[in-house]
Amino acid sequence: MIRSLYMLYGAVVMSVLGMAQYQGWSMARVNEVKNVPRSIRDNPGAYRSVYSSYHHYTGGK
Amino acid sequence: MSTAGTTPPGKPQVKALNCPGCGAALAVRSFGSAVTIVCESCHSILDAKDPNLQILQRFKVATDEVRPLIPLGTRGKIRGTDYEVIGFERRTIHVDGLPYSWHEYVLFNPYKGFRYLTEYNGHWNDVSILKALPEEHPYGGRPSVRYLGETYKHFQTAQAGTSFVLGEFPWQVRVGEAAVVTDYVSPPRVLSSEKTGNEITWSMGEYITGKDIWKAFRLPGSPPDAVGIYENQPSPLSGEAKTIWVAFAGFLLLLVVMMIGFDMIARNEQVFTGAFRYDSNQRGEASFVTDEFDIRGHTSNVEVKTSTDVNNHWIYLNYALINEDTGTAFDFGREVSYYHGYDSDGSWTEGGQNDNVAVPSVPAGRYYLRVEPEGDPGYGVTYYTITVKRDVPQYSLYGLALLALLIPAVLLTWRLLSFEHLRWAESDHPPIKWGNDE
Numbered sequence: 001m002i003r004s005l006y007m008l009y010g011a012v013v014m015s016v017l018g019m020a021q022y023q024g025w026s027m028a029r030v031n032e033v034k035n036v037p038r039s040i041r042d043n044p045g046a047y048r049s050v051y052s053s054y055h056h057y058t059g060g061k
Numbered sequence: 062m063s064t065a066g067t068t069p070p071g072k073p074q075v076k077a078l079n080c081p082g083c084g085a086a087l088a089v090r091s092f093g094s095a096v097t098i099v100c101e102s103c104h105s106i107l108d109a110k111d112p113n114l115q116i117l118q119r120f121k122v123a124t125d126e127v128r129p130l131i132p133l134g135t136r137g138k139i140r141g142t143d144y145e146v147i148g149f150e151r152r153t154i155h156v157d158g159l160p161y162s163w164h165e166y167v168l169f170n171p172y173k174g175f176r177y178l179t180e181y182n183g184h185w186n187d188v189s190i191l192k193a194l195p196e197e198h199p200y201g202g203r204p205s206v207r208y209l210g211e212t213y214k215h216f217q218t219a220q221a222g223t224s225f226v227l228g229e230f231p232w233q234v235r236v237g238e239a240a241v242v243t244d245y246v247s248p249p250r251v252l253s254s255e256k257t258g259n260e261i262t263w264s265m266g267e268y269i270t271g272k273d274i275w276k277a278f279r280l281p282g283s284p285p286d287a288v289g290i291y292e293n294q295p296s297p298l299s300g301e302a303k304t305i306w307v308a309f310a311g312f313l314l315l316l317v318v319m320m321i322g323f324d325m326i327a328r329n330e331q332v333f334t335g336a337f338r339y340d341s342n343q344r345g346e347a348s349f350v351t352d353e354f355d356i357r358g359h360t361s362n363v364e365v366k367t368s369t370d371v372n373n374h375w376i377y378l379n380y381a382l383i384n385e386d387t388g389t390a391f392d393f394g395r396e397v398s399y400y401h402g403y404d405s406d407g408s409w410t411e412g413g414q415n416d417n418v419a420v421p422s423v424p425a426g427r428y429y430l431r432v433e434p435e436g437d438p439g440y441g442v443t444y445y446t447i448t449v450k451r452d453v454p455q456y457s458l459y460g461l462a463l464l465a466l467l468i469p470a471v472l473l474t475w476r477l478l479s480f481e482h483l484r485w486a487e488s489d490h491p492p493i494k495w496g497n498d499e
Contacts, residue, residue: 002301003308006469010312014319017462021323024362026419026455031392036383044431045346049379049392 080105081114090134090147091169095229099148106226106234120236126225127151130180130285131166133228137278139187144168144176146278148228154219154242167230175231178274179266183287184294185274186251186266194263195245195252203490206245206252208265213245213252216292216488221255244292248484251293268293290483298477302470309470313463320459328358328452333430336446339376341436348433353385354449356428361452362419365430369397369414369445376443379433384426391420397445419455 019025040047078087078098085102089095095109097117106118129149131137136145148167153160163181165188170176177188191208198207204215221242226234241256249268254261268291271284287294333354339347356363369376375398382391395418401410436443482492 002298002473003304006305006308009469010308010466013462013465014312014315017316017458018319020458021319021454023360023422024419024452024455025458026362026421027457028393028418028420030420033381033390033392034388036381036388036390038385038388040381040383040431041350041385041429044348044350044433047348047381047390047431049381049394049431049433 091229097230097234099226144170148230151225152221153224154221183285184291185269187269188266191263213247216244216246218243246293248293249295296480302477305470327454330451333449339434340442341440351430353429360424363423364419364450364453366448367416371399377435381431
């Protein structure tokens, strides 16, 4: 019983892994924005990334 | 001596005698095979081999004495053979001054002879006397014996006393008699030696559930629940753990095959590279866009690699990977920082000069990057290179899958080890000793 459940679980894990590799999933934090105006090519400063003014690490030991 | 009423032809007969102590009728079920009979009324132990049923011993019984869970005279089928319960005894050992009692049932079949059942806290064993002697076989520094190719590890040695008897016995039973009992286990079996004087008797028990006993003897109700873990109780997970590790090995192999396969079919194609410079002292708009580049193939990831010359400093890059045709942007920010130095602990480093990020599930199309660098004002110039690759295998996903496969196998093994830990905690060889007084 436990073996069958594990086999099923393993098959699901391997399937998800295969799909993730094929579709190019990753754990990166990326924000998808729709309908960005074409004018950005001419005026890059008009676009503000959601990650701008992010808190930056300024340390070291 | 008198005879009981009529018995159907062909059925085993019960011979009736009278107790010389109290005159009560004695039911004899073992056809002269018994050596002693115990009178249920006056608790006299009688010599069954003596025609006059000499009284060998009389013992007192507490009013709250435990009665057999399987009444004497009950018939049932054990391993395909019919047996009748003809005797019952309670035996007790003392560990650290505390009494622990178990019950033994004597079973009889006129053709097969005697067999025994033992019960302790709802745990049952089907016991038969060995016809050959086990061999001593030290195993892992622990006393062990070997029998029919199987190794049995020493579990416990204790002096057991008989504290109550009822029915018929194939030996000279006495209340108060003591024997040194040694158990060796190889679940679901246990080998027991009983030493009385110079005589040693070996028996083998096999764990059986109370439910199976109730079914075999067609007893009413349900058996008492098994409490704790018994010395030879088979772990419900022992076979499962092994098969799950075998399955895990199979999945691991498949994982490696998948990794090689995806490595072979991945495009891993460089679609853009460019070298840039950022001067944090320069005022004005720092953002810019790159040339366009084509991203081909099925929906897959896009890896953006940033290589810098930061040294005890940092640079932050706001990226937007923008599809020129659809206007969809993938926004992300990357900080690259590299610090190093020397202190009382020696030299140290933190971070690195390069960074990789995989933008997930990017459809094919014509793209460009909008880049907005940020840095510490006053630092000066930072040189950096941006490289964009299409469809790059992500090894971290294999790591996650491996972890997902490993967790259930490890949890199961942990549960199995906990079961064994509890089993051996009750033995003469506990896994951990908790101080001198325990």
